[in-house]
Amino acid sequence: MQNYLEFNFKISPLQPWNEILMAELIEIGFDSFTEEIDGILGYIQTDLFHEDQLKALPVFENENVKIEYSYEEMPNINWNEEWEKNFSPINIDDKVLIRAEFHESVPGMHEIIIQPKMSFGTGHHPTTHLMIQQMMDIDFREKKVLDMGCGTSVLAIYAKQQGAGETKAIDIDEWSVENSKENAVRNNVELDIEQGTAENLGNENFDIILANINRNILISDIPAYVSVLNKGGKLLLSGLCFFDVDDILEVCKECGLQLEKQLQREEWVSLLLVKP
Incomplete structure (x- = not known):
């Protein structure tokens, strides 16, 4: 299993900056997130993390938001189980359903079946x-x-x-x-x-x-x-x-x-x- 770092980002104000931060974090290698009351938890493989890339993200330079973070190394985790617990189907206007194989089928809806793994952050849901x-x-x-x-x-x-x-x-x-x-x-x-x-x-x-x-x-x-x-x-x-x-x-x-x-x-x- 890959070793991961867990980042705790405190964001003020939370909206819409939590989604913006997630979108930018994905570009530098972060691959999963958990939304918190006052921010997000973000995860990245230890060997992919470069703090200079993190600090250079545009969102940290925006004067309309304050973001603080800390991080620690995570114990080995079964990440497939983690995303299965956190990934929910996406329903588009009751016409199209994006779901994983372990989700129930919905009669009458056009379905797209994906195995999202780490390539489907929660920040992508509104844009998808x-x-x-x-x-x-x-x-x-x-x-x-x-x-x-x-x-x-x-x-x-x-x-x-x-x-x-x-x-x-x-x-x-x-x-x-x-x-x-x-x-x-x-x-x-x-x-x-x-x-x-x-x-x-x-x-x-x-x-x-x-x-x-x-x-x-x-x-x-x-x-x-x-x-x-x-x-x-x-x-x-x-x-x-x-x-x-x-x-x-x-x-x-x-x-x-x-x-x-x-x-x-x-x-x-x-x-x-x-x-x-």
């Missing part, structure tokens, strides 16, 4: 909900699809289930790639899964690009997405808080994209854009 909610209104039939920062590949899987053609899923983390391959098999869909970043895109072109990542990566990579998006293609973004929207839309406008639909859930936002 928003992405699926937007995707329910998109015609995926025979479309070529890209899922950037795929994580569990739940979005790529749903696109395939909705009739998408060739579908590529890319994530920077090796564990996400392996988890995505397992989840594709569970759902009987075929995905082209790669480890990498937007630099992997090359000269391929896509009809629909899904990117549920975070503000900084999106701002950096939107021009790359647009360069491989077909005319009339759709770009669906999330991993954004409401106060990120103006900055994201400015980049999108510079790249020639037009906003088609915006949804918000709690503090989180998704944007559906089209390339004219």
